[in-house]
Amino acid sequence: MSEALRVAVAGLGTVGAETVRLLAKRREVIASHAGRPVDVVAVSARSRGKDRGLDLSGIDWADDPLSLATRDDVDVVCELIGGSDGVAKTLVETAMAAGKSVVTANKALLAHHGSDLARKAEAGGVTLAYEAAVAGGIPIIRALREGLVVNEVSRVYGILNGTCNYILTAMRESGRAFDDVLAEAQELGYAEADPTFDVDGIDAAHKLALLSALAFGHAVDFKAVHTEGIRSISALDIAYAEEFGYRIKLLGIAERTPEGIRQRVHPCMVAKAAPIAQVEGVFNAVMAEGDAVGTTLHYGRGAGAGPTASAVIGDVVDIASGRGAPVFGVPAERLSTSREAPWESMRGGYYVRLMVIDRPGVLADVTAIMRDQNVSMESMVQRGRDPHEKVPVALTTHEVDEASMRKALADIAKLDAVQEPPAMIRIVDL
Amino acid sequence: MSEALRVAVAGLGTVGAETVRLLAKRREVIASHAGRPVDVVAVSARSRGKDRGLDLSGIDWADDPLSLATRDDVDVVCELIGGSDGVAKTLVETAMAAGKSVVTANKALLAHHGSDLARKAEAGGVTLAYEAAVAGGIPIIRALREGLVVNEVSRVYGILNGTCNYILTAMRESGRAFDDVLAEAQELGYAEADPTFDVDGIDAAHKLALLSALAFGHAVDFKAVHTEGIRSISALDIAYAEEFGYRIKLLGIAERTPEGIRQRVHPCMVAKAAPIAQVEGVFNAVMAEGDAVGTTLHYGRGAGAGPTASAVIGDVVDIASGRGAPVFGVPAERLSTSREAPWESMRGGYYVRLMVIDRPGVLADVTAIMRDQNVSMESMVQRGRDPHEKVPVALTTHEVDEASMRKALADIAKLDAVQEPPAMIRIVDL
Numbered sequence: 001m002s003e004a005l006r007v008a009v010a011g012l013g014t015v016g017a018e019t020v021r022l023l024a025k026r027r028e029v030i031a032s033h034a035g036r037p038v039d040v041v042a043v044s045a046r047s048r049g050k051d052r053g054l055d056l057s058g059i060d061w062a063d064d065p066l067s068l069a070t071r072d073d074v075d076v077v078c079e080l081i082g083g084s085d086g087v088a089k090t091l092v093e094t095a096m097a098a099g100k101s102v103v104t105a106n107k108a109l110l111a112h113h114g115s116d117l118a119r120k121a122e123a124g125g126v127t128l129a130y131e132a133a134v135a136g137g138i139p140i141i142r143a144l145r146e147g148l149v150v151n152e153v154s155r156v157y158g159i160l161n162g163t164c165n166y167i168l169t170a171m172r173e174s175g176r177a178f179d180d181v182l183a184e185a186q187e188l189g190y191a192e193a194d195p196t197f198d199v200d201g202i203d204a205a206h207k208l209a210l211l212s213a214l215a216f217g218h219a220v221d222f223k224a225v226h227t228e229g230i231r232s233i234s235a236l237d238i239a240y241a242e243e244f245g246y247r248i249k250l251l252g253i254a255e256r257t258p259e260g261i262r263q264r265v266h267p268c269m270v271a272k273a274a275p276i277a278q279v280e281g282v283f284n285a286v287m288a289e290g291d292a293v294g295t296t297l298h299y300g301r302g303a304g305a306g307p308t309a310s311a312v313i314g315d316v317v318d319i320a321s322g323r324g325a326p327v328f329g330v331p332a333e334r335l336s337t338s339r340e341a342p343w344e345s346m347r348g349g350y351y352v353r354l355m356v357i358d359r360p361g362v363l364a365d366v367t368a369i370m371r372d373q374n375v376s377m378e379s380m381v382q383r384g385r386d387p388h389e390k391v392p393v394a395l396t397t398h399e400v401d402e403a404s405m406r407k408a409l410a411d412i413a414k415l416d417a418v419q420e421p422p423a424m425i426r427i428v429d430l
Numbered sequence: 431m432s433e434a435l436r437v438a439v440a441g442l443g444t445v446g447a448e449t450v451r452l453l454a455k456r457r458e459v460i461a462s463h464a465g466r467p468v469d470v471v472a473v474s475a476r477s478r479g480k481d482r483g484l485d486l487s488g489i490d491w492a493d494d495p496l497s498l499a500t501r502d503d504v505d506v507v508c509e510l511i512g513g514s515d516g517v518a519k520t521l522v523e524t525a526m527a528a529g530k531s532v533v534t535a536n537k538a539l540l541a542h543h544g545s546d547l548a549r550k551a552e553a554g555g556v557t558l559a560y561e562a563a564v565a566g567g568i569p570i571i572r573a574l575r576e577g578l579v580v581n582e583v584s585r586v587y588g589i590l591n592g593t594c595n596y597i598l599t600a601m602r603e604s605g606r607a608f609d610d611v612l613a614e615a616q617e618l619g620y621a622e623a624d625p626t627f628d629v630d631g632i633d634a635a636h637k638l639a640l641l642s643a644l645a646f647g648h649a650v651d652f653k654a655v656h657t658e659g660i661r662s663i664s665a666l667d668i669a670y671a672e673e674f675g676y677r678i679k680l681l682g683i684a685e686r687t688p689e690g691i692r693q694r695v696h697p698c699m700v701a702k703a704a705p706i707a708q709v710e711g712v713f714n715a716v717m718a719e720g721d722a723v724g725t726t727l728h729y730g731r732g733a734g735a736g737p738t739a740s741a742v743i744g745d746v747v748d749i750a751s752g753r754g755a756p757v758f759g760v761p762a763e764r765l766s767t768s769r770e771a772p773w774e775s776m777r778g779g780y781y782v783r784l785m786v787i788d789r790p791g792v793l794a795d796v797t798a799i800m801r802d803q804n805v806s807m808e809s810m811v812q813r814g815r816d817p818h819e820k821v822p823v824a825l826t827t828h829e830v831d832e833a834s835m836r837k838a839l840a841d842i843a844k845l846d847a848v849q850e851p852p853a854m855i856r857i858v859d860l
Contacts, residue, residue, distance in 0.1 A: 022722060026580050029647070033579045078638060094544065095614045131577070138578030139569075146753070147461045147561070147569030150456050150743040217459070275729065278708055292740040293567045296730035301767040306722040313580040323576070323753040330462040 004037040005320040008068040010091055011080035012045035015105055015132070018309035019078060022067065023316075024055070030313070034320035041073055054203050069094035076319055078103045078312055084108035092117065096124040103315040103323075105132035105308055111206035114213060114220030115335060118327035127324040129315035134207040135160065136285040137307030137312065144172050144214040144288060145329040151290025151331075153215040157253040157430070158286035160207040160265075162302040163191045163198035164230050164250040169268075169280045170236050172247070172383030178231060190282060191206045200229035201250060202266040208252030212263050213328045215254060215288065218338035220328070225252075226343055228266035231328050235354055237423055240394040241269055243381065244351065247277040248425060260339030262346060268428040276430055337385070344403035349378065349427035353394040355420040358386050362417040363393065369415075373408040375400045396427060434467040435750040438498040440521055441501050441510035444473035445535055445562070448739035449508060452747075454485070460743070464750035470527035471503055477556035484799065499524035503613060506531045506749055508742055513630075522547065526554040531754075535562035537740055541636035544650030545765060548757035553777035557754040561743035565590065565714040567730030567737030569711045569744065574644040574718060575759040581720025583645040587683040587860070588716035590637040590644040592697075592732040593621045593628035594660050594680040598697075599710045602668050602677070608661060618711060629711040631680060631695040638682030643758045644692050645684060647769035650758070651693070655682075656773055658696035667783055667853055670700055670824040673811065674781065678855060690769030692776060698858040699781050706860055718859075748765040774833035779808065783824040784842065785850040788816050793823070794845040803838040805830045820849050826857060 007023070009016050023030065033036045040061040044067070062068055068077055070089050074257050076230055077095040079086045088109055092102050095121070110117065119129040131141045135158070144156070159165050163185060180200065185191035185270045188361040197203045200322055213220040230250050241248045246269035253352060254263045270277045279285040280299070281311055284302030288297050301307040318324070328335055356362045363380070378397040397405070409422050437448050437453070448472050453460065461467045473486065474495040492498055498507055499521050507525040509532055511518045518539055522532050527550070534540070540777065551558040562573045565588070568819050574586070589595050589750070593615060600611045612629065615621035627633045635655040645652040671678045676699035684693045700707045705727055709715040714732030719725050731737040748754070758765055770777055786792045800807060810825040827835070839852050 018722075022580050026582075029760075030579060032647075032764050033575075033756075035756075035761075124716040137726055142572060142577060143569045145463075147572060147744045148740065149460060149747045150452050152456075217462075233755060272505050275708065278705065290740065292448075292736040294731045294734075294737060296567055296728070298726070300726035301509075301724045307724060310578065310720065314577045316451045317579045318576060321755060323755065324853050325751060325753065326463075330459075331465075334462050392773075400794055 005034065005089065006039055006041045006073055006075045007078060007316060008042040008071065009040055009075040009078045009080060010044045010065040010068055011082065012043060012052055013080065013334045014280045014305040015308045015312070016045065017054055018305035019080065019312050020054055022309050022313060030317060034317045037317060038320050039044070040073060042068055044068055046092055063368060065091055066094060069100065070098050073109060074100060076103060076316060079104040079106060080312070081107070085113040089113060090409070091305055096120050096126050096128065099124055099126060101127040101319045103129045103312055103319070105136070105312060107133040107203070107206040107210060111209040111222040114210065114328070118332040121327055122332055127319050128327050129318060131315050132274070132308045132311035134210055135286055135302040136304070136311045137302060138284060138286060138298045140211070140286045140298050141171045142213065143298060144211065145325055148288060148290050148293060150385040151292045153256070154289045154291065155253065155255040155369055156211050156215040156286065157292055158290045159249055159276060159284050160204040160252045160302065160392045161198055161281035162284055163195065164204070165279065166190045166282045168230060168233065168248055168250065171233070171235060175235055175239070177235050179232060199231055204250060204252045205265045208254055208263055208265055211252070211286065212254035212261060213335065216256060216261050216338065217263060217328070217330055217336060219335040223337050224263050224338060224340045226264040226266070229384050230267055232423065233267055234423065236392055237425060238351060239371040240351070240381070243329070244379065244396055245272055246270060246427065247249040247272055249276060251276070251428065253428065255342045259345060260341040261278055262341035267425050269425050269430050274430045335340040340424060344401065346402045347399050348429070350405050351401055351427055352397070352409065353392055353395065353426045354418055356393055357417040357419065358389055359417065365415050365417070366412055369411045370408050375404055375408050434469045434514055435746070436463065436469055436471045436503055436505045437473040437508060437746060438501065438504040439470055439508045439510060440495040440498055441512065442473060442482055443510065444735040445742070446475065446510040446847050447484055448735035449510065449742050450484055452739050452743055460747060466748045466750055468746060468750050469632045472498055472501060474498055478681070496524060497519055499503060499530065500528050504530060504707045504822050506533060506746060508746070509534040509536060509655055510742070512538070514537055514542040518693040519543060523550060526556050526558065527551050529554055529556060530747045531557040533559045533742055533749070535560070535566070535742060537633065537636040541639040541650060541652040541828040544640065544758065545762055548762040549550070552762055557749050558757045559613070559748060561736045561745050562741035564640055565716055565730065565732040566734070566741045567732060568714060568716060568748055569741070570641070570716045570728050571644065573728060574641065575755055578718060578720050578723060581722045583686070584719045584721065585683065585685040586641050586645040586679055586718045588713050588718065589679055589706060590634040590682045590713035590732065591628055591673045592714055593625065595709065596620045596679065598660060598678055598713045598833065600665065601665060605665055605669070607665050608663060616650050624675055629661055631657045634680060634682045635695045635820050638684055638695055641682070642684035642691060643765065644688060645693070646768065647760055647766060648691060649765040650767050654768060654770045656694040656696070656852065660697055662853065663697055664853065666822055667855060670781070674699070674809065675702055676700060676857065677702055677704060678833070681858065683858065689773040689775060691743065692771035697855050699855050700858055704860045719842060761834045776832045778859070779829055780827045780835050781824065781857055782827070782839065783822055784848055784851040785820050786823050787847040787849065788819055788821045789847065794843050795847070798843055799841045800838050803834040805838050830845045
């Protein structure tokens with residue numbers, strides 16, 4: 001058996017601690033797979049005194065995580081600090097410049113600096129692995145990068161944020177409002193104290209930017225991801241979705257169109273019978289559609305210490321075994337500049353829900369505006385009657401382009417009888 | 431860019447032909463991923479004259495597939511002939527002995543000779559890759575072998591045969607009988623003229639033997655797989671399944687028990703809401719349960735030229751890129767001898783359907799037999815009444831061991847009023 005692979009772990013939050021714990025606990029089976037032992041030789045975290053339930057005897061403690069990047073006794077650095085810049089970025093760059101491979105769970109870092117880091121990994125002759133960055137429990141990076149190589153992928157999409165999916169699932173099951181369910185999710189530890197990254201779709205957009213680059217071979221382009229979150233989803237809309245035969249899911253979708261690649265994260269109405277609609281609670285799922293392979297779905301836990309540490313260690317074992325691949329499947333210089341499909345020309349069905357004064361003529365005004373924008377209605381429901389009071393009206397449209405729909409919504413919003421900004425959710429055919 | 435990887439393809443059925451076609455069509459993107467061109471230099475098939483719609487110009491034709499194994503101008507042999515012995519086996523062994531890596535879609539070969547072939551691959555210092563052998567459209571081999579390394583897997587199971595799943599789905603949707611649907615599947619090309627390997631569960635058992643070896647690190651042990659097929663499933667039982675809230679699926683299940691590893695392929699009743707119950711038609715799905723990662727599901731097409739060729743080429747690109755792994759994750763000498771869990775002590779719920787003469791006292795006799803074997807009934811349904819004629823009675827039991835259930839069924843079968851051998855389907859809690 002060859003010499004041990006020497007690993008440094010930067011960041012001992014739940015994922016870092018679980019990584020260290022599992023590398024020790026499963027040392028023997030890991031060595032069998034890797035053909036050599038894998039040893040944690042050094043760790044670094046903010047607070048040395050904190051009790052993490054970890055046995056760190058025989059492992060060096062570094063107060064400065066950056067010192068891990070240049071130690072002679074380290075082969076691989078696991079960056080589990082997080083954040084798109086700052087210490088995490090410096091650590092990764094310094095380690096790679098020093099000839100060390102890096103394993104990271106940091107989607108923000110890769111979404112913002114992926115192509116640059118890929119070039120730096122190649123320059124250093126090292127591996128930069130990040131299976132844990134996207135849906136930890138799902139080996140989707142290796143599936144896209146290695147398993148589907150020969151396929152021309154038409155679309156990759158999925159439920160990429162467990163917090164949002166938990167909230168949407170709980171809202172549907174309980175009929176409660178977003179704020180109420182978010183507060184509960186925070187208590188249960190499924191949502192952060194500051195939930196912005198999750199509920200505003202940013203975390204999902206980070207992950208989608210990576211999946212799109214892998215699927216379509218373009219340079220990571222986080223800015224090109226059109227991103228909307230779930231704060232505006234109401235209990236009313238969830239109830240209407242059920243009535244129309246849909247579920248509301250926050251999806252990340254990257255698709256090849258004749259106009260270029262379109263990347264988007266927003267709430268979607270998907271048919272209840274679609275496989276992705278069955279994915280509930282904190283689970284993630286990623287679907288990829290390839291011309292040779294057809295549709296594939298990968299489902300599992302997206303976050304949490306166990307799934308994420310499992311993915312980190314899978315990457316470490318790849319490195320120990322000498323299995324490497326270019327960061328985004330092909331050398332960085334071969335990544336194309338993605339031609340971004342214009343947002344306005346996107347076509348699809350729409351769900352719209354209005355709060356209108358219940359009086360004659362209102363629906364005639366609404367439908368006239370839609371006709372003027374060539375928006376063709378598929379169905380309309382007005383629940384209850386309450387003359388001269390505010391009542392909800394929900395409708396779905398046939399396929400129309402985003403620009404026309406937005407114009408129609410802007411005009412509808414100006415009607416006197418329309419009491420709140422219209423709610424709009426895109427219907428996605430999966 | 432390094433020198434080309436030179437590939438020989440033995441067998442030009444639908445999979446072999448699609449492999450050759452895609453390697454040419456996607457030559458450039460494959461070279462980007464592999465870091466070197468991948469060229470087919472030689473092929474072999476039974477009939478040279480057959481029109482496969484393939485451009486074979488510049489590719490050598492070998493009348494004898496075995497000659498591919500020893501050619502100096504070949505680095506990798508793709509064995510797409512099939513069969514557990516004979517030419518396929520000789521070809522694979524000869525190629526590996528000659529220092530060539532092998533990619534195969536041949537589950538029968540690996541199920542019967544996997545451990546021996548793994549040793550031979552190691553002796554030859556070559557890779558033996560077989561992603562295409564199990565659920566071609568699903569990269570489950572690399573997921574289990576590389577992605578879940580650190581996990582202690584408790585169970586791996588799935589729908590491993592698209593033909594059976596197509597038949598069961600069509601039977602449920604149409605209410606038709608097995609023979610009728612099988613004939614249709616044969617016409618549509620979803621079932622072979624001789625359907626034995628598929629409908630008797632043998633193909634699924636081959637695949638399960640490989641998944642079990644990978645998940646639990648034991649030597650492949652096809653003989654240990656308890657195998658039952660779907661020929662005995664009736665339209666009546668499918669209707670009862672719906673009524674009890676179940677779907678009938680042919681599952682392959684490998685699980686770790688306190689008594690050892692249990693491998694089995696048989697029709698199962700699974701709760702309608704279980705993710706695996708949603709997998710319909712020719713699709714395959716594999717679920718793996720690991721202690722770190724939790725439950726993961728992988729879903730896609732299991733067979734067909736495109737998905738299988740996609741998997742073959744993924745393996746070829748791994749070899750071209752220098753990514754290799756031991757055949758079953760760990761060196762062959764480290765594969766344990768699987769301790770086979772005794773079949774009789776397996777516990778679970780059971781569905782039983784009898785055809786009985788509708789007269790007083792019959793159910794009392796049946797329930798008395800079950801009581802004597804400590805089989806506790808959960809529910810019973812007798813549809814319709816037809817005094818002194820044959821009527822169906824369906825029941826489900828609470829958890830009981832297989833031995834007691836079999837004894838009860840044997841005794842029930844002996845009752846005068848019981849007109850046909852009892853139908854029994856195991857209820858599996860997923």
